[in-house]
Amino acid sequence: MSMTSSLTTPLGGPSLPQERRMVTSIPGPRSQELLARKAAAVAAGVGHTAPIEAVAAGGGVIVDADGNSLIDLGSGIAVTSLGNAHPKVVEAIAQQAAQFTHTCFMISPYESYVGVAEALNRVTPGDHAKKSALFNSGAEAVENAVKIARKFTGKPAVVAFDHGYHGRTNLTMALTAKAMPYKSGFGPFAGEIYRAPLSYPFRDGLSGADAAKKAISLIEKQVGADNLAAVIIEPIQGEGGFIVPADGFLPALVDWCRANNVVFIADEIQTGFARTGAMFASELFGIVPDLITTAKGIAGGMPLAAVTGRAEIMDASHAGGLGGTYGGNPVACAAALAAIDAFENDGLIERAGEIETILKDRLGALQQSDPRIGDIRGHGAMIAAEFVDPETGEPDAALTGAVAKACIAEGVIVLTCGTYGNVIRFLPPLSIPDHLLHEGLDVIAAALAAR
Incomplete structure (x- = not known):
């Protein structure tokens, strides 16, 4: 039975009846x-x-x-x-697929990769000089952000946070907090990964300032700023429970990182591209990350991810140190350019x-x-x-x-x-x-x- 008769789709997409319709039990x-x-x-x-x-x-x-x-x-x-x-994404995919589907950007570059990098450098938080590198998945972006931070600082350690989720590869499993189903039985994991307490207002009752003080104290005592390359955090946690930190928590972490030559990485893979009512969730908290990882919504369903950040940090890696066979695939890049246009203008x-x-x-x-x-x-x-x-x-x-x-x-x-x-x-x-x-x-x- 049809639950509603409306056929409208307000912001694009195929002309499917916009209704809940149960023809069989689930699964049919x-x-x-x-x-x-x-x-x-x-x-x-x-x-x-x-x-x-x-x-x-x-x-x-x-x-x-x-x-x-x-x-x-x-x-x-x-x-x-x-x-x-x-429709914009579908058209862009079709046009690019008819021209070429792959050359590998590291062999013969193409404009759409550069265009996506330019767009990301423009729309991500902060008006400083930025550069970007493109990859295939969110986990890959996180791994490369950590590589870049380590290369830039010359330090090994990375701090992630309670309840955080950053991926299913070996390094990103180490960064991820939850054992089941993401980590159990898959170790040993990458070393020099540490965990700090998150601001979780519903359960800890702390102000942002007090939660930050607690986290920073643990980092200083158990890791040490001289050993720490990066802090990585989701501005609003995804798999961890959509936890929104108390006001002041993230700015205090950013300030501490800046004072101690620690790269602040915002994992905006789930929060990015208009999802939170801002182009990026970092904007809601008034912070400007040093590096930002993106994926998920970036290309309208095509596999694409990126690391964007301060030009001097992004340029720390030697030539050939970043990349991948499929990273920044031309079809995915065409989709991303269309998607970013829609996010900005629709x-x-x-x-x-x-x-x-x-x-x-x-x-x-x-x-x-x-x-x-x-x-x-x-x-x-x-x-x-x-x-x-x-x-x-x-x-x-x-x-x-x-x-x-x-x-x-x-x-x-x-x-x-x-x-x-x-x-x-x-x-x-x-x-x-x-x-x-x-x-x-x-x-x-x-x-x-x-x-």
Whole structure:
């Protein structure tokens, strides 16, 4: 049965009916066939959240092989922020693919790579001279940011933070805080990685200044500024639970880094490109990183990542020290140029603010009547609800998982996160129509009320 009749897609994307439509149960028979093939052919370690075979997506929906149309509140983990198959991105991909798909920038350079670097140097925080280097994935960007910082400072140590997530490669697993499912059994990990406490206002009750003082004290005592190449942090944590640090925490860290010849790396892989209601989340906190890592939303779904930063830091590496066969692939670069144009000129930053208002208003109303929602936080189209035992305040992962599973069964894709597995994160495409947001929240409210 069709849940709504609207066909509009406000900010581009294919002309799919913008509706939640349940033709079969989830998963339907055709999706079950694909999942059986997946179980036989794909490594067991590659999991999935929604048991469907996706065949089309756009606006705020994903359509499966059985004809079900699901509301998308995950954006492929913050990748399809523009909306799937955005017309500008599709056209740019097609034009570039017809010209050439690869030459390797390190062999024969091409304009689109340089154009993406120029765009990143322009749109990232700060008016200082910047340079960029392009890679394939967020983890690769983080690894290279660490390489660059070590080369520039001549120091080995790196500090990451509690609850942080930075990737699944060996070095980035070391930087990532959570053992399961990201690290367990995969060690040993890269050395000279240290962890400091994060500002987590809902759980630590500290001011930003006090939380920063605590973190800096630990860094100075256990690592030492003379040994420290870089501090890396997500301005708003992603997988860690969409934790927003208290005001003053990040600026205090930046100030300390500047005073101690430590490179401050902002991991904006999930927060970047209009997701938080600013082009980059660093802007919300009034900080200017030395280096910034980007990926996910950068290219409308194509694999691309980057490190952008102060020119003198980026230029510390010797020729040949940075790069990769596919880094800055020409098709991905063409997509990125189209995506960045849309982020800047199609009202997407403002749209993220509108989505924030809807999500916080609706979730806030739910919280008033249900004390199991312990905290609502986030910015823009990056909002979280943390579920707790109302008597003790302890994390309630079981409730979180049950609500998420029930929502998917009813045609609403939601993602969980958090160190304790007790956070539902809302990452809708910025192209989602308001009525789908409201309907998705209706389904979530019903799933919560039934438990």
